[in-house]
Structure formats: C-alpha cells, structure tokens
Amino acid sequence: MxxxxxxxxxxxxxxxxxxxxxxxxxxxxxxxxxxxxxxxxxxxxxxxxxxxxGPDFVKQAAINAIKDGHGQYARMFGIAELNRVIAARFNADAGLGVDPDAEVTVTSGCTEALIATFLGLVNPEEEVILFEPYYDSYRACVAMAGAEPKFVTLRPPDFAVNEQELRAAFSTKTRAILVNTPHNPTGKVFTTSELELIAALCKEHDAIAICDEVYERLVFDAEHVQLATLDGMYERTVTLSSLGKTFSLTGWKVGWAIAPPELTAGVRAAHQFITFATATPLQHGAVAALEAPDxxxxxxxxxxxxxxxxxxxxxxxxxxxxxxxxxxxxxxxxxxxxxxxxxxxxxxxxxxxxxxxxxxxxxxxxxxxxxxxxxxxxxxxxxxxxxxxxxxxxxxxx
Ligand SMILES: Cc1ncc(COP(=O)(O)O)c(C=O)c1O
Missing domain, CATH: 3.90.1150.10 (Aspartate Aminotransferase, domain 1)
Incomplete structure (x- = not known):
C-alpha cells in the first residue's frame, strides 16, 4: 500500500x-x-x-462512581437518579410537575442539548429568532439544522427587548425563538414583561421557545423568571441548562433538556445519534451536585x-x-x-x-x-x- x-x-x-x-x-x-x-x-x-x-462533594461522588464500577453506557436519556433530581429541582423552582423519565433528557453539556433540540425539532428552511449579541453556538446550530436565523438586537445601555423589532421578526415560517436568560454576553436578566411578550408572540405564531438557562443560579440584582412557567408556555418550551457554571465544573459537560413529551421526543430523536448517552460517572457526580443544600x-x-x-x-x-x-x-x-x-x-x-x-x-x-x-x-x-x-x-x- x-x-x-x-x-x-x-x-x-x-x-x-x-x-x-x-x-x-x-x-x-x-x-x-x-x-x-x-x-x-x-x-x-x-x-x-x-x-x-468545583466542590469536593461533587468530585468525590464521581470518583466513587468510577470505583464502584459505573463504567458502562448510561441509559440513553440519563441515569434514573439524575433525571429524578433534575426534575425535582425544576419542579421546586418552577412549580410544575415534570415527569423525570418522560420529560428530562440528560445531555453532554448544554451545548449538546442545544444541537439536539435544533436537529430534533427544527426543519430546514424554518426560521429561528435569535437575540443578538448571541452565544456563538446558536448561529452554528441554526446552520446545522439548515434553518434561517432572524435577528433581534439588544442595545446598550439596558439591552431591553424592542417590541416592534421582535414582532417584526416573527413570520409564518417561525419555528422557534431562542431565549438565553440570564444572558451571555450582556449580563441581562429578561424581565417578566419581556418574557410575557415573547410568550404571547410564540402562542400567536405557534412557535416554540428554546430557553438556555445555564446561568440560572448566577443572578445578582434581579429575579430569574423561567419562560416555561408563564401561562400556556410549558407545552411549547424546551428548557436547557447544565452543571458547568453553577458548580464550576465546565469540563464535565453534563447538561439537560426539560420539555413536554412531544418536544422531548424530538430532542431524544437527535440525542440518541449524537452522543447516545452522557459519561456515566459524571452523571453520578451531578446527582450529588443537584442535591446540594440552598x-x-x-x-x-x-x-x-x-x-x-x-x-x-x-x-x-x-x-x-x-x-x-x-x-x-x-x-x-x-x-x-x-x-x-x-x-x-x-x-x-x-x-x-x-x-x-x-x-x-x-x-x-x-x-x-x-x-x-x-x-x-x-x-x-x-x-x-x-x-x-x-x-x-x-x-x-x-
Ligand atoms: C449561554 C451559554 N449556553 C451554553 C453554554 C455551554 O454550556 P455547556 O458547557 O454546558 O455545554 C455556555 C458556555 O459558555 C453559555 O455561555
């Protein structure tokens, strides 16, 4: 040869x-x-x-899992204990009754949750609304899904949502809007009235919301409101988050997507072929993390x-x-x-x-x-x- x-x-x-x-x-x-x-x-x-x-109690739980022989593929959508604690925490925060097995999917970081959501739920040529400045992977996700981005600019000093511009961004082709709150890079926390406007427009145009909430715990002088908790929104929202920021373990890449069963079906349809499952011992570590006291x-x-x-x-x-x-x-x-x-x-x-x-x-x-x-x-x-x-x-x- x-x-x-x-x-x-x-x-x-x-x-x-x-x-x-x-x-x-x-x-x-x-x-x-x-x-x-x-x-x-x-x-x-x-x-x-x-x-x-990150904290020792989280690292120790992952070390124990490795020593205890948790070295094989995990369940495709997450080990049962992790799905349970993710749902419990979400339900406590949001006042909802999410089912851990039917509505929570564990992914390899929020990054994988994002691409699984786009590939599993957005068709080519449909439109996705992105607020800009945006976290750079959103635009690549839109491109990988073959969809069309529509931009709504958040401007200094307060980076408020401009209602007219947002209304104009919606069309008959809109499939989804991506809402990242707290927002990277502006540090903005979307207000309840901004989220209500987004919710009203999603319902009017039969669009879904993809909410990236990886900074949900990093809020200083505001209240983090989850779009999924607004009236009629849970059924059309995929809420994404991860362990990395809240537990200073960005290298672990343990994330999740929470959505009603119909939308979860799309996320899992893609996730099973992207990574299939997330590193098993790190999922055990994540259980310890999410059981942390207030x-x-x-x-x-x-x-x-x-x-x-x-x-x-x-x-x-x-x-x-x-x-x-x-x-x-x-x-x-x-x-x-x-x-x-x-x-x-x-x-x-x-x-x-x-x-x-x-x-x-x-x-x-x-x-x-x-x-x-x-x-x-x-x-x-x-x-x-x-x-x-x-x-x-x-x-x-x-
Ligand atoms: C807004 C936003 N979403 C997602 C991610 C990636 O999250 P993960 O590391 O869990 O994949 C980041 C990381 O910087 C981010 O800033």
Whole structure:
C-alpha cells in the first residue's frame, strides 16, 4: 500500500475541506483568544471557565462512581437518579410537575442539548429568532439544522427587548425563538414583561421557545423568571441548562433538556445519534451536585457578587463605560474612550501590550459593526486574579 501511494501521481484537485454549512464559521473566538492568551502570557478574562475547581462533594461522588464500577453506557436519556433530581429541582423552582423519565433528557453539556433540540425539532428552511449579541453556538446550530436565523438586537445601555423589532421578526415560517436568560454576553436578566411578550408572540405564531438557562443560579440584582412557567408556555418550551457554571465544573459537560413529551421526543430523536448517552460517572457526580443544600447556592452567588464588584469598580476607575450585569459572570464595557478602531484591535492590544485577554463581542452579531465599541470580560476568576488584571489594565490610562 505504501508503495502504491508513493508511485501515484500527486492529485491536482484539492480535497474539499469543511462542509458548506459550517465553512463560514471558522474556529470559535474563544479558541482563538485562549490561544493568544497563552502565547502572550496574558491573564485570561476571555473564555468563561473558572480558574478554581468545583466542590469536593461533587468530585468525590464521581470518583466513587468510577470505583464502584459505573463504567458502562448510561441509559440513553440519563441515569434514573439524575433525571429524578433534575426534575425535582425544576419542579421546586418552577412549580410544575415534570415527569423525570418522560420529560428530562440528560445531555453532554448544554451545548449538546442545544444541537439536539435544533436537529430534533427544527426543519430546514424554518426560521429561528435569535437575540443578538448571541452565544456563538446558536448561529452554528441554526446552520446545522439548515434553518434561517432572524435577528433581534439588544442595545446598550439596558439591552431591553424592542417590541416592534421582535414582532417584526416573527413570520409564518417561525419555528422557534431562542431565549438565553440570564444572558451571555450582556449580563441581562429578561424581565417578566419581556418574557410575557415573547410568550404571547410564540402562542400567536405557534412557535416554540428554546430557553438556555445555564446561568440560572448566577443572578445578582434581579429575579430569574423561567419562560416555561408563564401561562400556556410549558407545552411549547424546551428548557436547557447544565452543571458547568453553577458548580464550576465546565469540563464535565453534563447538561439537560426539560420539555413536554412531544418536544422531548424530538430532542431524544437527535440525542440518541449524537452522543447516545452522557459519561456515566459524571452523571453520578451531578446527582450529588443537584442535591446540594440552598446554602451552597447562597455562598456561590455572594462570591460571584464580590468578583463582579471588583471587576466593575476597577473597569470604571480606569475609564470604561461599564454595563453592570444583573446575571452571568460576564461584563460588557464600552472601550471607545481609548481610541481604538474596533473591538478586535482593542482586544489584540489588550492581549499583546497590556497582558489581559478579553473577548471582542463583534463575533456575537450578524453585523460585526454592532459590537465594535464593546469588550467582554469574564469574572469567573479568583479575586486576586481579577485585581491583577485590573492592575495591568491601569496601563490604558497612561
Ligand atoms: C449561554 C451559554 N449556553 C451554553 C453554554 C455551554 O454550556 P455547556 O458547557 O454546558 O455545554 C455556555 C458556555 O459558555 C453559555 O455561555
């Protein structure tokens, strides 16, 4: 065989690389910024992963599961104990009566829940409404499903939903709207009246809602309202979440989708062929996590409130116009006063000259010009790291 290869003529035709549906996306901005951060030894306030580890009681439960021989495929839609605790927690928060086996699907992170939902429930050429700035995987999910994105822009300073623009985005082809609350990257927590408007439009147009709630526990000065709890919405909503943010275990990739049986059928139709099942020992760890007492969440939010305040106060002192987040672990700020052409030029300067990595948010808009004055910082880092980053950012004032 090696001989045959050596003797064959070099081919003149280039091998086709990435399929058309994904070729426009390239590698994600997070991969790119993390690579540059390492290369320039910058403090990484870019990608949203904590620089501290998750709780011992969760890790120990996964270690025990490995030692106890839970090493084979799990049930396709999740181990029974995990489905049970996910449903119990959702029912307690939402006041609903979700059935753990018929309405909860455990996935490999919210990322897999998203693509399983899109592939299982959205047909090619149907339309999906995305608020922008958006978490970048949504647009790729729409593309992988062969659907059409429709954008509704959330604008500073408060990133409120513009009713006229939202109404105009709905059409006879609308299949779904994606609602991410608390919202990455703005830190916005959707208000009850905004959610009521979304609910009314979903019902009027017979559309479903896909709710990404991975930051559901990271809420500071607002109340997180679940769209699924509004009148007549549970039956047309898929609620997605995961363990990663709330338990500082982003690398575990344990997530879930909660939806009525008709919509769950679509999610599972795709999930069974994407990953089939999620890592069994980590599902056992997730059970321990979701059984954590309320005090865990209270301490978790307070620690994040302190981190947010360190970063926000530091950025304001340096001169940024900061849009203080009500939720998530991200801060958007306006960098215009520093005189850079756009967010990409500013972030390159930050990484290479200042030693701090942040994300240029133009990657989260269909028209990059909309994000060019902004920069996103993550504060899922210990307080000392945040203070060190602020210390370096002081260089911008000189
Ligand atoms: C809004 C949003 N959704 C989903 C995810 C991915 O979640 P997971 O790590 O559980 O796949 C992230 C991660 O940053 C996110 O910010």
């Amino acid at each position: 090696r001989y045959a290869v050596a003797m064959s003529q070099p081919s003149t035709a280039a091998v086709r690389s990435v399929a058309d549906r994904l070729s426009a996306f390239g590698s994600t901005i997070f991969t790119e910024i993390s690579r540059l951060a390492i290369e320039h030894d910058a403090i990484n306030l870019g990608q949203g992963f904590p620089n501290f580890d 005090s865990y969440y209270a301490e978790f939010v307070e620690a994040y409130r302190r981190r947010r305040d360190v970063l926000v106060e530091g950025l304001e002192r340096i001169g940024f116009e900061v849009y203080v987040p009500n939720g998530t672990y991200f801060v958007l700020a306006d960098h215009t006063c520093f005189g850079f052409a756009d967010d990409v030029a500013f972030c390159q300067h930050l990484i290479k000259e200042v030693g701090v990595a942040a994300i240029p948010p133009s990657a989260f808009y269909h028209d990059p010009a909309d994000g060019k004055n902004l920069v996103r910082f993550a504060f899922c880092k210990d307080e000392q790291t945040l203070r060190d980053a602020i210390g370096r950012l002081e260089a911008l004032r000189r």
